[in-house]
Amino acid sequence: MRGRSSGGRWLVVALGAGVMQLAGATSRLGAQGADSVWVNTRSGVYHCAGTTYFGKTAQGEFLAEMAARAKGYRANGGRACGGRSAPPATDRPDASPSSLLGPIAAAGDDTPPSAPTGPTIECTVSRISDGDTIECDALGKVRLIGLDTPEPDQEPYGSAATAALASFVPFGAVVLLESDAEARDRYGRRLEYVWYKGRMVNWDLVRHGWGVTLHYQPNVRYAALLDAAQARAQAEGRGLWRIEGFRCQPKAHRAREC
Structure with a gap:
């Protein structure tokens, strides 16, 4: 129980930090908030809303999907989340x-x-x-x-x-x-x-x-x-x-x- 409670507190802190990052990204990129993804800054992978690791990795931040791809992050599983201006969902090298x-x-x-x-x-x-x-x-x-x-x-x-x-x-x-x-x-x-x-x-x-x-x-x-x-x-x-x-x-x- 103690570990689960600690994990819950950590998740609240992480999500709070993520919301602050998202606010910054949204102010820079205009009305892109609906296309936000969770970027795992350690692995270089980003996760779409509604997936298992969205907002839940130890190191990460919220970004618009196009911004995440522009910074060199790759989609988890190789499939984009569906942003309107995103390039083809399948990365060319694979x-x-x-x-x-x-x-x-x-x-x-x-x-x-x-x-x-x-x-x-x-x-x-x-x-x-x-x-x-x-x-x-x-x-x-x-x-x-x-x-x-x-x-x-x-x-x-x-x-x-x-x-x-x-x-x-x-x-x-x-x-x-x-x-x-x-x-x-x-x-x-x-x-x-x-x-x-x-x-x-x-x-x-x-x-x-x-x-x-x-x-x-x-x-x-x-x-x-x-x-x-x-x-x-x-x-x-x-x-x-x-x-x-x-x-x-x-x-x-x-x-x-x-």
Whole structure:
């Protein structure tokens, strides 16, 4: 009885702390409270409302599901809780290409790049900065080449793109970086094609509709493949295309044209 009472007191304290975290997350992310999940900060897994461990692990906090995915946390059991702007529920690293891309890819009509064509170096993902930028241990910021995703202030599209990137390359993943003609941009970020488990993440983001193509000479090695991926994603209404998330494209938004 004593242990159970102690556990009850602990749960009250934990839930109280969780509510405070939730209030902070809600104030930052607007009307996202209904999509809150419980993040186990020790295991890197988040739990949906109504499940066994929701609010009940020793270390954790409440976050909106998109925010949890953007920070690199993965869904318990690999299935998202159903947030409206969440990326596909099945994380790409554990799925086959045809299951993610549907019948078109299975039929061989839309072929992603199969392997790097230039030298690569390894990088351990330490942070997802936004929808097209990661950070690597010892290497700093890495800007994915050939695409552009909504800015963080283009909500909810910016958070959705960031969450999509986090689902493709989870926190702690060891990825391969392939450079093009230029090694860095004017901000000092590395310019790279990011490969994870045999797939180019740049291409996956465009093909699933979480980014649009953006090409700057001379870094255009895969421009044709990325353009083809965007055309199919737009035609099929994938990702943000489905909800007119690119009505004001990121480049135009930065220039304050829309």
